[in-house]
Amino acid sequence: MNLPVAVPESPDITLSLALPAALDGHDGTNRARSGHRQIAADSDVEAVRLWLAEYAGSPHTLRSYRKEAVRLLLWATRTLGKPLSSLTREDFLLYEQFLAAPTGDWADPARPRRGGARRLFDGPLSARSQHQALGIVSGLLSYLVSAGYLAGNPLALRRRTGATARRAPRVERYLDHALWDHVLASVEQWPRLTARDHQHYERSRWLIRLLYSTGLRVSEAANAKAADFYQRRGKWWLHVTGKGGSAGEVPVSTALMSDLARYRVFHGLASTPSGNETAAAVMSVAGDPHRHLTPAALYLIVKEVFRRAADMLAINDPAGATTLRRASTHWLRHSAATHQADAGNDLRFIQKNMRHASIQTTGIYLHAEDDVRHARTVQDQGDAVASEPHRAGRTHRDAS
Structure with missing residues (x-):
């Protein structure tokens, strides 16, 4: 798989993807065919660019969202030969598997980290990163549904189970x-x-x-x-x-x-x-x-x-x-x-x-309670280890 596409680095809303006309989404099978359109965009790249424009005032968010949009657009067109606006729930099940194990040129360490031909992954995404990536993509699809561009959001069908559904989130991107x-x-x-x-x-x-x-x-x-x-x-x-x-x-x-x-x-x-x-x-x-x-x-x-x-x-x-x-x-x-x-x-x-x-x-x-729990747990474990020789010696004498 080759990636001869200029993926922008600067914090603007540029999205220069050269997609074949047959894959630009003009005739996507998930395109909304009725109702009042809220946007004039008539291709997937144009529609995604408009979504990104909503985050022009937040450079960090914009970078993160654009990265996920580029990954999805390239994966859909290069791997499946389908435009974003034709993706189904089954396709996104494959995409979830891909995020967990990107292969080939997608994560080739020989490719540069920057530039148009750079690798788009450093390796498999963690469960947390996969969840974040799919959340961003789902937000994109929901936006395009609300805009009257897509008929539906395939990721809205995604079942939240196990750790994803139960997890109490904690923000990690902060300085102690x-x-x-x-x-x-x-x-x-x-x-x-x-x-x-x-x-x-x-x-x-x-x-x-x-x-x-x-x-x-x-x-x-x-x-x-x-x-x-x-x-x-x-x-x-x-x-x-x-x-x-x-x-x-x-x-x-x-x-x-x-x-x-x-x-x-x-x-x-x-x-x-x-x-x-x-x-x-x-x-x-x-x-x-x-x-x-x-x-x-x-x-x-x-x-x-x-x-x-x-x-x-x-x-x-x-x-x-x-x-x-x-x-x-x-x-x-x-x-x-x-x-x-x-x-x-x-x-x-x-x-x-x-x-x-x-x-x-x-x-x-709220991290303070977790800190107390950690300190108490580690302390209790340390106390248990410290008393282990005494208990072991007593057990030996009793056995004698």
């Missing part, structure tokens, strides 16, 4: 307290020999504190203005416009306001923002108050922070360095919620701070 402290300390070691270095240091220092302390999504941070910080009853709050234009308020600590003051004073602004300011909360490296950075730009800044922190940790803590290299902006949001839960903050308050629609979503950040 020690790693977060290391990230903060590592930034303080950045060189500041030139004006540009110093500007970059101050912006990076402020950005990671803003994302962590408020739990903002990267798109929310990119759109935030200094005027969104305001006081009520002597306490500071941040007004946030989130998903779908929904508004929320996040408590702001005295420490974060001090960090904001430091960042603003460095760029010649008043330490405290006024209510009629148009300045961005996170400015360009030179401090242009009228320039809002894109979510992709903020994403890359944070990735650099984590990469530098990982480099400093590589020798003494390779596992921690690996975690930091995987981390992204959304990990800071997860870290914020997890650390608030660890500190004993009321789950209802965390839900409001994260602006979750359901408190069940917030519940995935």
